[in-house]
Amino acid sequence: MPAPIVVADSITRVGAEAAGAVVVNASHGGLYAAYLAAKLHAVAAIFNDAGIGRDCAGIGGLAYLDALGVAAATVGYDTARIGDGADMMARGVISHANGLAAALGVAAGQSCRDAVVKLQSARSAETAPPEALEAAFLLVDKAPQVWALDSASLVLPEHKDAIVVTGSHGGLLGGKPETVLKYDIAGALYNDAGLGIDEAGVSRLPALDRRGIPAATVAASSARIGDARLSS
Secondary structure, X not given: OOOOEEEEOOHHHOOHHHOOOEEXXXXXXXXXXXXXXXXXXXXXXXXXXXXXXXXXXXXXXXXHHHHHXXXXXXXXXXXXXXXXXXXXXXXXXXXXXXXHHHHOOOOOOOEHHHHHHHHOXXXXXXXXXXXXXXXXXXXXXXXXXXXXXXXXXXXXXXXXXXXXXXXEEOOOHHHOHHHOOOOOOOEEEEEOOOOOHHHHHHXXXXXHHHOOOOEEEEOXXXXXXXXXXXXX
């Protein structure tokens, strides 16, 4: 029986429905996003390659998932908006696939839709998901505090007076301004994910400006996406 398909704007917005499913999510294809896909017991996953970037971080999760027995691929950042799962399904073109996905017939140049169909025959991983990855680090203890967070989803109410350096991409989720940030903070830095199609990698910035939150992005070529410590 083909695996079900789950489409999401971010791997952080997916819950129990991911178990045994092909998760088409518009997060970057880095290690932290891949870890979350494994933790959710997805049978396969497709991410955005976020411009690949420094140390190939935008596709770094593919080999990680391969070792765990999870088929995975990325669509090109210049073919679909990062942070927009529906756009990945509509316009996304595969840029990279790990060994397990390639064995199922997934290859660069395919449409995301065609790749999803191939991944529906993937088998569930037999390897247990890894232990939690440490993803939040206090860089400066005196006010204003500076926190390094590998994902913007880790911003909490206690960060309200802090500057947050996040490894996340600077794109709105589904193009919706209300998704820009869960809580107000003193300032934020993101990764531009190579800008990408429609300059989606920096689409959070105007929305944060309207919230009165100073924000900027670092270039994907200068820092590993998903790795806030390197971004700082």
